[in-house]
Amino acid sequence: MDIDLALLELGIILVLLGFAGGIARRVGIPAIPLYLLVGLVLGVGGFLPIDDAAEFIEVGSELGVILLLLGLGMEFSPDEFMSSLKRHRSSGIVDAVLSATPGAAAGFILGMGWQGALVLAGITWISSSGIIARMLTDLGRLGNRETPAILSVLVIEDIAMAVYLPVTAVLLVGGEWWLALIGAAVALLAVALALLASRTVGNRLTRILGRAGREQVVIRTVGVAVLVASLAELIHVSSAVGAFLVGLSLNGSTATKIAELIAPLRDLFAAMFFVGFTLAIDPATLWPILPAALILALFGIGSKYLVGRYAARVEGASRAGQTRAGTALIARGEFSIVIAGLAVVSMPELPISPLASAYVLLLAVIGPVLARYSGQNSRMSSLRSRLRRPGKAT
Amino acid sequence: MIVVLASPAPVHHDGRMDISETLLPGVGLRYELTTTNGDHIGLVVARHGEVTLLCYSEDDPDVSFTVARMTREESEAVADLLGAPRLAERFADLSREVPGLMAAQIEITAESPFAGRTVADTRARTLTGVSIVAVFTEGKVLVSPDPDTLLPVHATLVVMGSEDGINALQKRIAG
Structure with missing residues (x-):
């Protein structure tokens, strides 16, 4: 590795990511699909092969996953989960069945075996809570009746993923089914312990991590998260789950403060994770898988649409609200890529990562666009700008 | 400690007004009330403290319009x-x-x-x-x-x- 060249490559990648983020903002779509595109354009089979920075990006990607899941864990609140589960248990089950089935079916139809089917099921199942929560805020829909239904489904998916990830990780490294069962049990137990600990040990951990200057807070929290994540990886429970558990055990307003401090770091390394994922993909391998990705995307839209309608009906929303909830849930993003990342190591011969990238590229763009045009665009900004400049045509 | 409910449930404030409180998982809390004049308004208080002031559409009570978004400091000044x-x-x-x-x-x-x-x-x-x-x-x-x-x-x-x-x-x- 040549340090100068590594920095040059890294600089080019980050500048392109910056441009991509700006374009996404202007067009009004999430940045994730454009980050993925940058990775496709560069890297293997692209315009600029990335050699010297590859190692750093690989480690950076792992950090990205850890920080994403750490953040998710910190945002999570047991009270919110329990009340979501109470009201939307059926929505969660409908979601799991309807959304995972297309992926599982595609895995078998494409001849990827049960392992491939398992991974694809996860990819089509888990929506992007990051994209969707941001989108609901931007579209001014937090006040709508269907919104608690959408958010409840996302919270239930978060915990479902904490169980799904270690089970899949164990099964993919060739573990016996009973090992996977133990993995699942360990994960569930760990989630329960982390939640329990968040009331006792977590308070102390939160104090230790949070009571310091800003830089110490960031260093300590990331340090603990990376350490626990690496230990989780050692016992094949997936580093992502380890980081999620650390996030879960932090609580209260200090956790909110820590989350705010870590956010910029998370955004940087998460971007590196997305770009790193597609850097390794040769765009030439994307074309043969594109028809499959398109069909899968159609099912991905249809299934989430039905799930959203169902959940919104539980919440008592009108038909229009049900439609808005249905389209809001379509966006897939970070978690589909995290899950696809599991398969890269254990099943490199299967075209799962190009399929997952194409799927996320499609749905991370189509989802928010459909959501925007499925209902009112209720920011009163247009009205306000008219009020501010009377008589001026816009 | 505020009692949090998953569905809009009337919470009595001052024994007079009905303000319903809804949990928005991962986002924060939403409060809704209908004023004596018939305006259906809402407040979303996000976890980080930002407050969104909403008003509800007359023809569709499920739809809200954002009137203003405030930072924590701004919302405190308004309060x-x-x-x-x-x-x-x-x-x-x-x-x-x-x-x-x-x-x-x-x-x-x-x-x-x-x-x-x-x-x-x-x-x-x-x-x-x-x-x-x-x-x-x-x-x-x-x-x-x-x-x-x-x-x-x-x-x-x-x-x-x-x-x-x-x-x-x-x-x-x-x-």
Whole structure:
């Protein structure tokens, strides 16, 4: 590795990511699909092969996953989960069945075996809570009746993923089914312990991590998260789950403060994770898988649409609200890529990562666009700008 | 600790208004109420403290329109503004319950001899028997002010006492 060249490559990648983020903002779509595109354009089979920075990006990607899941864990609140589960248990089950089935079916139809089917099921199942929560805020829909239904489904998916990830990780490294069962049990137990600990040990951990200057807070929290994540990886429970558990055990307003401090770091390394994922993909391998990705995307839209309608009906929303909830849930993003990342190591011969990238590229763009045009665009900004400049045509 | 419910459930505030509270998992809390005039309004208080003020559409009660988004600091300033007159109103309610007790607001004008002086300087209690129970200055409310609290120009005093006492104090403060 040549340090100068590594920095040059890294600089080019980050500048392109910056441009991509700006374009996404202007067009009004999430940045994730454009980050993925940058990775496709560069890297293997692209315009600029990335050699010297590859190692750093690989480690950076792992950090990205850890920080994403750490953040998710910190945002999570047991009270919110329990009340979501109470009201939307059926929505969660409908979601799991309807959304995972297309992926599982595609895995078998494409001849990827049960392992491939398992991974694809996860990819089509888990929506992007990051994209969707941001989108609901931007579209001014937090006040709508269907919104608690959408958010409840996302919270239930978060915990479902904490169980799904270690089970899949164990099964993919060739573990016996009973090992996977133990993995699942360990994960569930760990989630329960982390939640329990968040009331006792977590308070102390939160104090230790949070009571310091800003830089110490960031260093300590990331340090603990990376350490626990690496230990989780050692016992094949997936580093992502380890980081999620650390996030879960932090609580209260200090956790909110820590989350705010870590956010910029998370955004940087998460971007590196997305770009790193597609850097390794040769765009030439994307074309043969594109028809499959398109069909899968159609099912991905249809299934989430039905799930959203169902959940919104539980919440008592009108038909229009049900439609808005249905389209809001379509966006897939970070978690589909995290899950696809599991398969890269254990099943490199299967075209799962190009399929997952194409799927996320499609749905991370189509989802928010459909959501925007499925209902009112209720920011009163247009009205306000008219009020501010009377008589001026816009 | 606020009791959190997954569905809109009426929570009684002040025993009069129905404000429903809804949990928004991962985002925060939403409060909704319908005013006497029939306006259906809502507030989303995000975890990080940002507040979104909403109003609901008349033709579709499921749809909300964002009126304004406020940072934590802005929402606190607005809360202070809304809190000040309501405080005076509560004193008014109290005075209705005690016969002979009255509440009033007295502004410190630029001409007042007490502009820039302290609460103790007015000698309100000694001379008129009236108590100064709160001072509003620039959107801030100070309840039970100390004797050495400063009274800047345009501050408003909330006072309680007998009708005669309040009239006397008004004259004294007007100068």
